[in-house]
Amino acid sequence: MSRSSVVDVEALVFDVFGTVVDWHGGVVRDGRALGEEKGLDVDWAAFAEAWREEYQPSLARVRRGEIPWRNLDALHRESLDRLLDRYGLDELSEAERTHLNRVWHRLDPWPDAIPGLNRLRSDYVVAPLSNGHLRLLTNMAKRAGIPWDAILSAELSGHYKPDEEAYRTAVELLDLQPEEVVMVAAHERDLDASRELGLRTAYVHRPLEWGPDRASEAEMPEPSAYDVVATDLVDLAKRLGAEPLI
The missing domain is CATH 3.40.50.1000 (HAD superfamily/HAD-like)
Incomplete structure (x- = not known):
């Protein structure tokens, strides 16, 4: 054109x-900062990819009418909660979970x-x-x-x-x-x-x-x-x- x-x-x-x-770099950046603060041994690159892989399936559930409309913070939080145990993050406090979930607001x-x-x-x-x-x-x-x-x-x-x-x-x-x-x-x-x-x-x-x-x-x-x-x-x-x- x-x-x-x-x-x-x-x-x-x-x-x-x-x-x-850059969503991948942003999630890895904030994940590593959290890991250093709390002494967590997490593959943050793999975590970022796993979280993003939940994205299209979450949208599809809304698009098909399986769940009512909800914004991306809510969908990201549902996905995050499913990943916490898999990556040894189930002991994060509610405040820490909320902050991590809002990494999508802080991307570079x-x-x-x-x-x-x-x-x-x-x-x-x-x-x-x-x-x-x-x-x-x-x-x-x-x-x-x-x-x-x-x-x-x-x-x-x-x-x-x-x-x-x-x-x-x-x-x-x-x-x-x-x-x-x-x-x-x-x-x-x-x-x-x-x-x-x-x-x-x-x-x-x-x-x-x-x-x-x-x-x-x-x-x-x-x-x-x-x-x-x-x-x-x-x-x-x-x-x-x-x-x-x-």
């Missing part, structure tokens, strides 16, 4: 976990994320379109200085991605047509679902999403797979012709 072909694009909406912020952006977003927002509206809820996304942005123009969440539709309602609601709230919005994600499932509804798509490669030990597993799609295939958010800004910041 060249600059000439995106003249009608007004906004970019972003998957957040893995695309804009990838090094290119803020420079890339700042450059993109010189030409486009930029906003998250995340399964994270508004409080989580707001806390994350304030802590990390993520320069969103607005905060959009699946919570606003009452449907988790990739349900079509999540994308439709975001487009409607932006007062745009689907073809005027680009979905940006490191996950092809997210992009494929949004493309079915007429959104344009931009893939961003994140080989370190699941940690350095699994970087070699990450494969970049062919350039023709989506409207844009970029190495990071700065590269995306360049490909979309966003002007460099002075």
Whole structure:
């Protein structure tokens, strides 16, 4: 997708976990701090992966109507409670469990994320379109200085991605047509679902999403797979012709 072909694009909406912020590194960072404080011997990289692997099954239960809507803090806490015994963390206090569960509010952006977003927002509206809820996304942005123009969440539709309602609601709230919005994600499932509804798509490669030990597993799609295939958010800004910041 060249600059000439995106003249009608007004906004970019972003998957957040893995695309804009490093969830694996954040969970490992906070886990290690907790382990040092309490003398715990835990493989925090494995713990982070196990916790994240609970994510899609939890969302699916809500999407299928097996459990009522609940926000990501509640779903993450249910998953965390299932993992505590497995990793020898069952003696954590309620305050410690609550603090650990809110690590998802404290994730750090990838090094290119803020420079890339700042450059993109010189030409486009930029906003998250995340399964994270508004409080989580707001806390994350304030802590990390993520320069969103607005905060959009699946919570606003009452449907988790990739349900079509999540994308439709975001487009409607932006007062745009689907073809005027680009979905940006490191996950092809997210992009494929949004493309079915007429959104344009931009893939961003994140080989370190699941940690350095699994970087070699990450494969970049062919350039023709989506409207844009970029190495990071700065590269995306360049490909979309966003002007460099002075």
